């Protein structure tokens with residue numbers, strides 16, 4: 001147990017692994033092929049996610065616009081109907 005206490009460790013979020021928290025170890029780890037691949041993969045994942053998010057938001061805004069249009073049409077229909085009714089009232 002003392003071994004872990006005396007060895008401060010740093011967590012690499014890209015590789016999901018622990019490395020010794022000292023400059024040579026960190027540099028060695030960051031120069032590693034595995035780490036570089038993991039960093040690239042992470043960046044690709046973030047890019048992919050942000051593209052997906054943008055697409056989702058675009059879809060949502062389109063759906064919202066369609067909803068708004070439908071509401072506007074319904075409102076116009078109501079107005080027409082109300083106007084028609086009031087015309088009838090006037091005629092009567």
Ligand SMILES: [Zn+2]
Nearest residue numbers: 012014015035
């Ligand atoms: Zn790493």
